[in-house]
Amino acid sequence: MSADLRKRLTFWGADEHDDSLVRSVIAGHKTVTADTVDAYYQPYGQYGDGSYAAGDQIAVYDLQQRLRCIIKATIVERIRFGAIPEAVWRGETFASAAAFQRCHIDCLPHLDLHDDVEFIALHFTLLEVILS
Template sequence: MAPRKKLSFRGAHADDDSLVLDVIAGRKTVSADTVEDYYKGYGELGDGGYAAGDLIDVPDLRGRMRCTIRATEVRIIRFGDIPVDVWRGETFASADEFREVQIRCLPHLDLHDDVPFVTLHFELVEVAPAK
C-alpha cells in the first residue's frame, strides 16, 4: 500500500480552519491550482502531485490532523472556462467569483483565460477524532 499523502488547505492565517471545516461538512470537494504549483510539494503541509485513488491526510495549518480524503479525479481546465462542478466544489457562488479569488490570491501570476489549472476532486473518508 502506498503511503498517504498530505494536503493542507491554505486559509487567511494559521488559525483559519474554514476550508478544512468546509471539507469536513462536505461543502468543499475540489481544490484547484496552477499546473506548475500542483505538482510541487510545499513542505510539511502538502506533497503535491495527487492522483485519483490517493488517500490524503488533511492537517490544519498548525499541523493537527483533521480528516482524510480520497482523490476521485484530477482534471486540467482552462482559467477562462471554469466548470460548474469546480466552482461549486470550491465553495464559490460562480465561475467569476472563483476567478476573482484566484487572481487576488495569486497576484504574482498573469492569470488569463488560457492558463491551465489542475483540479483535484475528492471525497471525505474520515474525520479525525477531536483532541
C-alpha cells in the same frame, strides 16, 4: 492504509488559525481544490506533497499541522482559467466561475492569471474526520 503511506495536503487560510477550508471539507461542502499546473505538481512544506492522483488517500492538515481528516482523490482534471467547469466552482464552494476567478486572482497576485492559464482541479470525497 496507514497514515505514513498517505499523501499530505494543507488547505491555506487567511492566517495560521484560519481553518475555514478544512471545516468546509469536513462539513461536506468543499469537494474540489484547484491550483496552477506548475504548483500542483510541486511539494510544499512538510504537509503538502503535491502530485495527487485519482485513488490517492490524502491526509488533510490545518495550518497548525494538525491532522483533521482523510480524503480520497476521485478525479484529477486539467482546466482553463477562462472556462471553469460548474462542478469545479461549485465544489470549491463559489457561487459562480467569476467568483472562483476573482478569489484566485486575489490569492495569487504574483501570477498573470488569464483565460489560457491551466489549472489542475482535484475532486475528492471525505473518508474520515479525525478532528472536527
